[in-house]
Amino acid sequence: MQAVIIEQFGPASAMRLVELPTPTPGPDEVLVRVKAASVNPVDIQTRRGDYQSAIPLPAKLGVDCAGVIEQVGEGVKNLKVGDEVFYVPRLLANEGSYATHHVEKAAIVAKKPGSLSFEQAATLPLAAGTAWECLIERGRLKAGDKVLVHGGAGGVGVYAIQIARHIGAYVVTTASARNKAFVESLGADKHHNYQEASLYQQLQQDYPAGFDIIVDTVGHHTIQNSLALLADGGRLVSIVDMAVPQNLLNGWQANAELHFVFTTQSAQRLSEIASVVDAGGIKPILERTMGLNDIVQAHELIEAGSRQGKIAITID
Numbered sequence: 001m002q003a004v005i006i007e008q009f010g011p012a013s014a015m016r017l018v019e020l021p022t023p024t025p026g027p028d029e030v031l032v033r034v035k036a037a038s039v040n041p042v043d044i045q046t047r048r049g050d051y052q053s054a055i056p057l058p059a060k061l062g063v064d065c066a067g068v069i070e071q072v073g074e075g076v077k078n079l080k081v082g083d084e085v086f087y088v089p090r091l092l093a094n095e096g097s098y099a100t101h102h103v104e105k106a107a108i109v110a111k112k113p114g115s116l117s118f119e120q121a122a123t124l125p126l127a128a129g130t131a132w133e134c135l136i137e138r139g140r141l142k143a144g145d146k147v148l149v150h151g152g153a154g155g156v157g158v159y160a161i162q163i164a165r166h167i168g169a170y171v172v173t174t175a176s177a178r179n180k181a182f183v184e185s186l187g188a189d190k191h192h193n194y195q196e197a198s199l200y201q202q203l204q205q206d207y208p209a210g211f212d213i214i215v216d217t218v219g220h221h222t223i224q225n226s227l228a229l230l231a232d233g234g235r236l237v238s239i240v241d242m243a244v245p246q247n248l249l250n251g252w253q254a255n256a257e258l259h260f261v262f263t264t265q266s267a268q269r270l271s272e273i274a275s276v277v278d279a280g281g282i283k284p285i286l287e288r289t290m291g292l293n294d295i296v297q298a299h300e301l302i303e304a305g306s307r308q309g310k311i312a313i314t315i316d
């Protein structure tokens with residue numbers, strides 16, 4: 001098999017495409033012929049060494065996988081050879097999906113949405129799965145809720161907007177001015193430019209009753225600034241490390257719930273997402289498709305920022 005590996009942490013150029021023995025699945029595992037992966041910020045964070053104590057080297061990167069089951073291990077009942085699947089490989093491990101083959105526990109592998117290409121499907125597991133976990137599982141989203149998505153043009157944000165809209169929420173999102181039309185095309189009712197100094201004052205003025213759910217995909221002081229925007233009993237769900245100390249007093253006044261999500265693998269969640277996708281409720285947001293040979297450039301594009309949706313990697 002071919003795989004992209006790092007032997008040391010570092011810049012994008014630290015990644016190398018190499019030949020390795022094809023693995024065989026153990027009990028309760030499947031061997032997947034990977035057809036597409038996608039690039040996520042966590043791949044960059046892992047590659048540069050943010051989680052080095054958790055990642056033994058050499059390591060394969062890649063936390064989104066879409067492919068075809070090539071072999072099943074003993075005891076696997078939910079999947080068979082030839083099934084088209086998508087999933088999030090185990091996170092903070094050294095066996096990622098930037099490879100022609102990948103072995104994974106069958107319990108976390110779901111059937112791919114039938115209406116999508118492998119590249120489109122590979123944009124979903126981590127990003128849409130995280131957005132679903134934030135809104136549905138932690139936020140307890142329901143029709144009529146008022147939702148604020150910070151970072152609506154990003155990989156997770158594009159799916160958070162669509163999921164909230166699909167359930168029937170009123171959706172407000174923050175993104176740069178150049179992404180206004182883009183986030184509105186995804187279903188956001190209102191865009192606010194995060195580069196405006198008066199952003200939080202404006203949000204407070206425009207939504208005096210507050211938001212039922214706020215999703216933070218940005219970090220820095222977003223939690224502290226957003227707590228004052230919550231409705232009574234509102235839920236703020238953050239997916240970004242709280243890298244700076246923040247004052248949470250405004251959450252106290254709103255009887256707020258504060259959630260941190262480090263996404264978990266769930267075939268059940270992905271199956272629910274696949275049903276919504278196949279029914280047209282969520283569209284894959286694929287900005288660009290590149291090859292495994294272009295992985296260094298793909299990482300550099302993600303690091304440069306300012307994209308609209310995801311970069312998929314075709315693996316043939």
Ligand SMILES: NC(=O)c1ccc[n+]([C@@H]2O[C@H](COP(=O)([O-])OP(=O)(O)OC[C@H]3O[C@@H](n4cnc5c(N)ncnc54)[C@H](OP(=O)(O)O)[C@@H]3O)[C@@H](O)[C@H]2O)c1
Binds near residue numbers: 157194261
């Ligand atoms: N905890 C978890 O389970 C989990 C799961 C997935 C991702 N994450 C993390 O969540 C973060 C976002 O991931 P992603 O895949 O969505 O990243 P991404 O695709 O790189 O998108 C980041 C987005 O943030 C926007 N942005 C930057 N500064 C902003 C600000 N001050 N206010 C509002 N928007 C701002 C950018 O918008 P413009 O282009 O408009 O400037 C960009 O669209 C990353 O740190 C990632 O590691 C965590």
